[in-house]
Amino acid sequence: MSSQFKNEIIEFSRKIGIDKIGFAPADPFVTMKERLRIQQEKGYASGFEKGSLEERTNPDLLLPEAKTIISIALAYPSKMKDAPRSVKGDRRGIFCRASWGEDYHHVLRRKLKQVEEFILQKDPRARCKEMVDTGELPDRAVAERAGIGWSGKNCAIITPEFGSYVYLGEMITTISFEEDVPLEEQCGTCNKCVDACPTGALVQGGQLDATKCIAFLTQTKTMLPKQYRKKLGNRLYGCDTCQTVCPENKGVDEHRHPEMEPDPEIVKPQLEPLLTMSNREFKEKFGRISGSWRGKKPIQRNAIIALAVFKEKASLPVLTKLMHEDPRPVIRGTAAWALSEIENSEDIYKEIDKAGSNENNEEAKTEMENALSFMKNAGEKSY
Template identity: 35%
Template structure:
């Protein structure tokens, strides 16, 4: 068995549902964008780094990153993993399916939380498994260097996952897998080891525009381009401040969403064939499926820290959650 095949086998044994590999070379360096600022390879398998970098800087120039200043720090480093891990030759992209069979409570008086936050904080799960995968690689090749991340470093993980064949970046700027739909959380291991690359994924969105039509705040300004300042995920998680920091029209579009948004994902046809995860860590609690707005509005700091100790919802902080809950309560009042 080749080293590449052995690493893939070990990754799956650790609980990763998807694994793929891409080379890091002059052909690919800079040919990625990241997260909400993902550009799309419109006319070739690997677009020119200069053109993609221009699209990234244009996205930033438009202010689509909002208050997320970390995105605009050193874009050259974000585009080239070799500046993160000197000598990096390969990226091992991995994904874990987080779709469950449960449905959120849509009755009046309840908020809505994005699916990825129904269970425990995925960063903890990924960190443990990625570190184990690094240890396995070091046993196979003691001389190599590795570094791993899961939405925690300057790595454009969706773009590299696309290059590694895990899926393609859809018109909503999220990764879409033909097998797992939109329900893959991503991580990666950077390594100086030369591994056999997989074929990049093919964009299968075609003429479908459902995700764009479904966005309640018009955040997808054009296919593959998202204005984060209008995205409910940004508004409910990343944006700090009181309700007045969010315009009335955006507040109205938020509906009962208090942490994240799945609207553009829920309508994707590829999610119809996705199978539920077997990962226990992503199974929801009664609170995440039926978040009572009145109860959440009265949480104090101690209770918030206890209830959401292992949840991604901690990222919004209590002040942000209270703001989101108040907006949802206002939106649910009879007109």
């Protein structure tokens, strides 16, 4: 019965647009528990993780009498049609590919809910618990055990069919199904992702210091440490470098789900208009994508950094206004740094000096003082 039931679920999953599905035993993740413990010990965890170490590695604590975990994967696009160009005077930022289209959490939860309803129709006594990304279980560990793909050196699940451009979700169930066979790791001697990581966050193949990862840094709400600012480039949310350099992703570009198609004006937006958006305007434009979940503040901070990286002189007026008038110290301080990076002139120096004299937040004030020192020391200017 379980073998037939499994095949029926697989067939149903294909009908509703699930690209890969796998079945894994709901045994404790012993190896993963040790890896997570080391991550915490070394200070590599991002802090976004949900649940205790036990909850993250023991499915039975999340659903008593758990027998099987069903893992699903949906392939997403890697290329954007009609992408607008970022040019002088009209600079644009970029959201990572995993944030293109409708928020994947919603998309996968709908699929998992359909699978759950199908299961309950066949077996009303069954109990299920689904999760996507924000649940306790590590999605990648589940997908690896369920044979969806192997865990790559870039810490992503790499599938033979879609590379690592897949969203993952899972469902714990009290039904016992025949388990699928995990795939062997196929990265071999390739180390391209580790070598290409902009911040050295990939400590070694398969080990990530999340606190250095640009994907994490773009989501923080505090002043971004200076050593990471220019490494952001024009990234507003997330980072794709360790995926784009992966040979397994070469030529992979799936357009299977209309709801995942990117709107170029949303995922590659103009930077300046971002800086003066109200909360309402931000939600109306970006609220549908996963990259908006932390609100507008980190996105706006990153947009300021991007303008500094571009050395966009046309943005000097709006950055000066933000430095003087924005109610948020992080934005004021970042704007001062950006101004000093874009133009070392007496006028800009005076504006930063004036802002620093009126600044009552210590962190923002320090940024302004550092900007002034940088401008003085650059070419030994005498302001």
